[in-house]
Amino acid sequence: MNNFKGKTILITGGTGSFGNAVLRGLLDTEVREVRIFSRDELKQEKMRKNINNPLVKYYIGDTRDRSSVDGAMKNVDIVFHAAALKQVPSCEFFPIQAVLTNVIGSNNVIQSAIGYGASRIICLSTDKAVYPINAMGMTKGLMEKCVQASARNLSDTETIVSCVRYGNVMCSRGSVIPLFINQIKANKPITVTAPGMTRFMLSLEEAVKLVYFAFGHSGQGDISVMKSPACTIADLVTALKKIFNSDSPVNIVGIRHGEKIYETLVNREEMVKAEDLGDFFRIKMDDRDLNYDKYFIDGDIEDRTYSEFTSHNTRRLNVEEIEEMLLRSEERRVGKECRSRWSPYH
Numbered sequence: 001m002n003n004f005k006g007k008t009i010l011i012t013g014g015t016g017s018f019g020n021a022v023l024r025g026l027l028d029t030e031v032r033e034v035r036i037f038s039r040d041e042l043k044q045e046k047m048r049k050n051i052n053n054p055l056v057k058y059y060i061g062d063t064r065d066r067s068s069v070d071g072a073m074k075n076v077d078i079v080f081h082a083a084a085l086k087q088v089p090s091c092e093f094f095p096i097q098a099v100l101t102n103v104i105g106s107n108n109v110i111q112s113a114i115g116y117g118a119s120r121i122i123c124l125s126t127d128k129a130v131y132p133i134n135a136m137g138m139t140k141g142l143m144e145k146c147v148q149a150s151a152r153n154l155s156d157t158e159t160i161v162s163c164v165r166y167g168n169v170m171c172s173r174g175s176v177i178p179l180f181i182n183q184i185k186a187n188k189p190i191t192v193t194a195p196g197m198t199r200f201m202l203s204l205e206e207a208v209k210l211v212y213f214a215f216g217h218s219g220q221g222d223i224s225v226m227k228s229p230a231c232t233i234a235d236l237v238t239a240l241k242k243i244f245n246s247d248s249p250v251n252i253v254g255i256r257h258g259e260k261i262y263e264t265l266v267n268r269e270e271m272v273k274a275e276d277l278g279d280f281f282r283i284k285m286d287d288r289d290l291n292y293d294k295y296f297i298d299g300d301i302e303d304r305t306y307s308e309f310t311s312h313n314t315r316r317l318n319v320e321e322i323e324e325m326l327l328r329s330e331e332r333r334v335g336k337e338c339r340s341r342w343s344p345y346h
Contacts, residue, residue, distance in 0.1 A: 003215065005030040010076045010118075012063055012109055013083030015043035017172040018124065021204040022080060022211065027053060037061055037072045038083065063105030066112065073112045079121035080211060081109045084140070086172075088128070091136035092257040102139035107146045114150065114159045122214050123147050125165040125223070127200060127263040127311075134258025144223065148285045151221030162218035165225050167200025167263055167311065169207050170329060177326075180237060184244045189251040195234035197255075198262045198311040201322070202228045203329050213280055221285025225265050225274075230311035231322050239322035262312040271306035281309070 004026060011019045014036030026034050037059045038044060044058045061068030063083045073079075084102050085091055091098040106123060113121040125144050128137030144163050151161045170177055183190050202210075206226060214224040237250060255261075266274055266281055275282040307313065317325070 004078070006032050007077040008033045008035065008075055009078045009080065010035045010037060010072055011080045011082060012037045012069075013081075014038055015040055015047050016082060017169065017204060018080075018082045018207060020047070022208050023051070023056065025208055025212075027051075027055065031055065033057060035059055035072055035076065037063075037069070063109055064100050066108045069108050069112045070116070073116045073118070076113070076116060076118050077120075078215070079109065079113045079118050081106060081121060081123040083109070084124070086126075086136065088134050088136050088258045089256050091139070092134055095135035095139075098135045098139040099142075102136070103142045103146065106143040107150075110146060110150050110161060114154070114161070118159050120160040120162075120215065122211055122218070123161075123163045124211070125163045127165065127167040127265045128260075129165065130264040130267050130308075133260060136258070148221040151285055152287060152289075154220055156220060160218065160220055162214055162221065163223045164210050164214045165223050165265060166202050166207055166210055167228055167230070167265060169202050169204055170326070172204070172207075176233075177236070177240070180240050181244075184240060184246045184248050187248060189249045190237055190241075191251050191253045192233055192237060193253055193255050193259060194261065195232065195237075195250075195252065196261065197233045197259075198230045198316075199233070199236075200228040200230045200263060200265065200311050200314070201317060201325060202226065203325065205329075210280070217277070217280075217282065219284070221287065223270075223283040223285075225281040225283065225309070227279055227281065227309070227314065228265070229315040229317050229321075230262075231317040235317070235319050236322055239319045239326060242319070243323055243326060262310050264308050264310045265314075266309040268306050268308045271308060 009026060009031060011022060013019060015038045019036060023034055033055055035057045036044065039062045041060055048058060059072040061072060063069055083105065085098045110121060123143060126140050128134060129141035129144055132138040132141050147161050147163050180190055210224060210226045218224050270283045273284055
């Protein structure tokens, strides 16, 4: 964390779950300034009152508008790019909006960071970018391609442009866990898409840890991935019902637009070149140029019998482990509500 001493840091989408979490950690360092960039003035006002710290500056703007990004980027050292359209169904119905924010907006932030000489920009991606079947995942995948296209033209002494990729973050905007908690508290049926569906489980603290790892270890165009465990939706519901001592019925509603039964964090092709760093994978950028002939003539024959890293073949959490993960969570919504499960309100 001493690497942030004296630095000016910009967080796009800074009023979201990730922005709030990483900001709390940064304010414990000797950071010079943290800039929160987003288009939601109400969330900024609430954040300003809650944080009440002169080191935090607020910028109203939209990543789709390059001039507003440039206005926040001057003299910035490090950029955490978290602004995105993240809801799978809404991106399915409004795919051009997903393109404008997740692709064009992301490229605006990347090019602004490079243009103003930031030392590093880390872009937040998702497991849905791997073998994408929905507009959200496709646009996040294209964001990763924008990162690597920019990185190929930069030396290691220029702005380092890289990505992190992770699965479901507990309590983040649109997370299913707060939905289930609200349904349990209201004594309503719990709406489950598919009981056997698996999803990676990651706390906000772990999401921030992954970004800090990428900050210290990633090179040009790298994608950093944490080896997250996963669980079935059925086991997640069971754990929440046990925590809240609930007998709410479960209503199977079927898979929503653009959803998969399981997600993939590292595909088979990436596993060929992925570097295993213990709790993390580092996926190096393919830095070949367009002169493919030399690779066809001189290239080596590689063993490509690799398996992708998915929510079906990673470590599977049991009900007790899910309970423990929920109860120890420090996130405002999940941990607080789960730990207060015995109050008369419930």
